[in-house]
Amino acid sequence: MNVTIVDYKSGNISSVINSFKEVAKDKVKIEVTSDINKIKSSDKVVLPGQGSFKSCVDGLNNINGLVDTLNEFAITNKKPLLGICVGLQMFADIGYEDTETKGLGWISGKVSKINNQNGKYKLPHIGWNQINIVNESKIFKDIENNSHMYFVHSYEFIPNDKNVISATTDYSSNIVCAVEKDNIFGTQFHPEKSDKIGLKIIDNFISL
Amino acid sequence: MLKNRIIPCLDVKNGRVVKGINFVDLKDAGDPVEQAKIYSDGGADEICFLDITASNENRDTIYHVVEKTSKKCFVPLTVGGGVRSIDDINKLLNCGADKVSINTAAVQNPDLVEKSSKKFGSQCIVVAIDAKKVNDCWKVFTHGGRNETEIDALEFSKQMEICGAGELLVTSMDRDGTQIGYDIDLMKSISSKVNIPLIASGGVGNLDHLLDGIKLGNANAVLAASIFHYGKYSILDAKKYLDSKGIPVRI
Numbered sequence: 013m014n015v016t017i018v019d020y021k022s023g024n025i026s027s028v029i030n031s032f033k034e035v036a037k038d039k040v041k042i043e044v045t046s047d048i049n050k051i052k053s054s055d056k057v058v059l060p061g062q063g064s065f066k067s068c069v070d071g072l073n074n075i076n077g078l079v080d081t082l083n084e085f086a087i088t089n090k091k092p093l094l095g096i097c098v099g100l101q102m103f104a105d106i107g108y109e110d111t112e113t114k115g116l117g118w119i120s121g122k123v124s125k126i127n128n129q130n131g132k133y134k135l136p137h138i139g140w141n142q143i144n145i146v147n148e149s150k151i152f153k154d155i156e157n158n159s160h161m162y163f164v165h166s167y168e169f170i171p172n173d174k175n176v177i178s179a180t181t182d183y184s185s186n187i188v189c190a191v192e193k194d195n196i197f198g199t200q201f202h203p204e205k206s207d208k209i210g211l212k213i214i215d216n217f218i219s220l
Numbered sequence: 221m222l223k224n225r226i227i228p229c230l231d232v233k234n235g236r237v238v239k240g241i242n243f244v245d246l247k248d249a250g251d252p253v254e255q256a257k258i259y260s261d262g263g264a265d266e267i268c269f270l271d272i273t274a275s276n277e278n279r280d281t282i283y284h285v286v287e288k289t290s291k292k293c294f295v296p297l298t299v300g301g302g303v304r305s306i307d308d309i310n311k312l313l314n315c316g317a318d319k320v321s322i323n324t325a326a327v328q329n330p331d332l333v334e335k336s337s338k339k340f341g342s343q344c345i346v347v348a349i350d351a352k353k354v355n356d357c358w359k360v361f362t363h364g365g366r367n368e369t370e371i372d373a374l375e376f377s378k379q380m381e382i383c384g385a386g387e388l389l390v391t392s393m394d395r396d397g398t399q400i401g402y403d404i405d406l407m408k409s410i411s412s413k414v415n416i417p418l419i420a421s422g423g424v425g426n427l428d429h430l431l432d433g434i435k436l437g438n439a440n441a442v443l444a445a446s447i448f449h450y451g452k453y454s455i456l457d458a459k460k461y462l463d464s465k466g467i468p469v470r471i
Contacts, residue, residue, distance in 0.1 A: 024313040063341035131415050138417050140223045140470040160470045164343040205296050
């Protein structure tokens with residue numbers, strides 16, 4: 013089996029690479045590439061994302077054929093895909109960071125700034141927060157409810173269909189922090205930075 | 221609920237961990253990779269490396285340390301010291317740092333903070349501010365605390381937030397190495413001035429100081445070095461103590 017981490021030149025993905033390689037050891041091949049042929053032939057895809065919604069979407073669009081390839085992989089062929097942080101946010105129809113930007117439109121909804129309640133909550137939301145598992149998800153196998161995960165973000169994904177939400181976290185309001193829709197998975201937190209429990213989530217995804 | 225973070229800081233020189241008492245009189249306290257691993261296994265919420273003599277010496281050692289550490293530690297790793305350019309930041313991030321802290325260069329060239337936070341995202345740009353009380357206000361110091369500037373630390377904090385810093389790491393030069401506790405007034409003043417998270421640093425000698433930093437100084441994270449390095453307290457000791465005082469921590 014091989015798992016491809018999409019390298020679309022947007023943000024720092026070395027921690028994602030290190031964590032997947034740590035979990036995969038020798039049993040699974042981890043590829044890091046923007047080569048659309050390699051993505052097409054892989055079994056699973058990881059879509060990381062750092063920086064702004066717009067810069068990530070631009071990063072995807074700057075690579076010829078990448079968005080079409082991801083659409084084919086996740087929507088047509090229904091192969092497992094995991095989005096992390098802005099990688100998850102890009103599932104939305106639209107994002108409002110800096111300027112209105114069209115997302116991938118895989119899970120209907122929008123990405124807006126977290127309401128900081130007039131400065132009561134500092135942004136970015138940085139640090140370890142507990143997840144509240146609201147729907148069973150395959151990537152939460154053997155993950156206890158209220159586990160701590162590492163977050164760093166100022167924007168939140170608000171899906172229209174609440175059934176896709178698998179976990180929320182409490183910061184100003186109940187922020188969506190994990191989604192599952194068929195073969196598409198996403199975490200707002202960073203499993204690659206969430207110590208052993210985060211590595212377990214990565215293991216669950218690899219083992220799907 | 222978001223937890224307050226405990227961050228052990230390892231001062232690194234030529235690839236080895238040292239901790240200065242007021243930035244002189246250095247002692248060797250071991251291998252940074254192994255120490256970072258011990259801390260992350262022990263429950264540290266993040267690890268911080270400060271390359272203390274980066275401005276004067278060969279920088280390559282820190283890249284190797286970061287590279288090796290990031291393959292063993294799966295909690296966030298912040299690296300600072302001698303960060304001068306977009307290229308420096310890029311290299312550290314590529315080696316596996318999750319955040320980079322910018323100190324002197326942020327003072328000399330605030331544009332670097334603006335450009336780097338746009339390029340890499342605010343989440344990985346920490347501005348480290350060394351402040352010292354001069355007369356009735358806090359002034360920003362640069363070059364590891366050696367050079368005084370005329371810049372007011374509170375004003376500078378706000379400016380850095382506007383430039384796109386994701387967090388501020390504030391060190392009191394009056395307290396650093398003294399073990400008599402954080403400069404609470406400084407922390408409180410900066411925390412109320414900005415809407416980004418504040419990491420308090422400089423002066424921790426016991427667990428009550430960590431408590432004060434969070435409770436009185438309104439810091440979102442507390443950074444300490446010596447109390448952890450020399451085995452006085454473990455990270456877990458610190459967390460259990462804070463928990464017993466009603467401070468939310470990850471245990």
